[in-house]
Amino acid sequence: MDPTSHDSGDRAALEEVIRTELGADATERFLDLIRPSVGFSPCADSPGAGSTIGGPPRTPASFEWPRYGGQPMVLLAQVDCGQMARLLGEEWTFPDDGHLLFFHDDEFTAELDFALGDDGCRVVHVPARPDGSPHEGDGPALPALPLEARALLSLPYWGSAEADRAADGDTLALSNLGMALYDVLPAPRHRLLGWCDSSDTPAPQGHRPLLQLEAEDGTDWFEVVNVSFWIRDEDLRAGELRHVRRSYEVA
Template sequence: MDYHGQFRRTAIERGIPADEVERFAEFLRFAIWTGEHRDGPLVGRAGGLPRLPAGMEWPSSGHDPLPFIAEIDCAALPRVGGLPLPADGTLLFFLHHENAHDEFDETKEQRHARVVYLPAGTDTVTADEPADTDGMFCNTRISFIGRAHDLRATVHAELPGWLEDDEDLESYGESRPVRHLGLDLSHLNDLRALAAELWPDDGDPGFALGGYTSGIGEMATDFLYTIPETGMAEAALEARGAATTDVDLEQETVRVMREWVPLAQFVPDDVYIGRFLIRYDDLAAACFDRALSFTAFTE
């Protein structure tokens, strides 16, 4: 379904100027939220034992097996513009969130995270649980094999954090980010309200694909939460020897966000969030080995 087209048509029918609708729509993303209590189609399963190709070893860090998070049936997913997931096949996600976070190093973290893509028609068998998985987590409430449950999907509209809150936007005055990012729109509140009306927020995103990266509570600037994209933007500015004012960082972050998308986000533990990001080009080419893990605390 063309969700962006639906938004544009409805906004213009309500009298909002087409140029404002187009500028706003550039920042409107659609995410697939999944969970066991949703009303949408069955698209996968979380927990339990994964189905792997016969003879394939359970993904590991090189020392320890990686906990299985979820598998997604790509053919069953809603089609979302701007999120070029495969038309078929299966995506499997593995992450040891405690070990990944404790590395405090982006390169080393990848040893504890894995995305596996199985093309349609791959012969698979239910994997046996690896040996010696007791005590894999510091949090003893978490077992290596999580509770198995179905994942059903719904589609939701998302905006970047700095564009979501009317009250915050009003308090910024002349310096608010919508000005220097080209979104000083006279119908901004109407556009935001329409997106919320067409795709109401129904609570916890669960295991989510696409949309915007979740912030972790810490602010990178007055307007931007700390997300992987702000770190990439800082590194890019430093590499170019460019200025690093807050405005520069915000503008560079928006550029980076046009190149990267959250492949998956989920909460494996009350105080952690798992996040896999991938470049749009790599996603379109199904190069899932290039997805990067950015595990963080939720607070």
């Protein structure tokens, strides 16, 4: 699959809807905001290693499990790097083999402090295992939920500051646009890169979403309904994961 094959058709449909709702000038401003992303949805099975919520980690036996407060962190998700490279092409700045592993402190007790940094999450890349099999590790395990992945264009949520500026503050037109875009720009259950899908999600200044996860049946996040991992633009360009931060919403 050509990782950009979705772009021309989706972009044309977006342009038509935005132009109808907001006019030519605002359309150009909105189109400049488009970001590539990958949308995930749960599926019954996933070919090969794939991307998953939870599951046993695909790590070498020597992998040192991240800890918070002396306790092993929980592995929330595993993203298949080869899959992302095929879908995103040059937009994917991380290795094109192995997996990105997304960890969070097990009991969601780490303080959210965007100013001082974040030791309540870790995102690490692990190379592919030669035999392709998972390794049990020594941390808490969520049941594996396979994810189907597809390339999606992403625009700022209609209630965001970026959307408001692009529409010159016309909130009624933005609301109408949000409804009109529903069929041509569906919001996935989970998203890699792109824009934040909710204006209610706390976001560290100067960061963009790296991965947005919604709670699914079988996940044990207490009263947490979604978790977002955030990355700075310069770190994304450099493929740097050491400064990732996270936020979450509670029901």
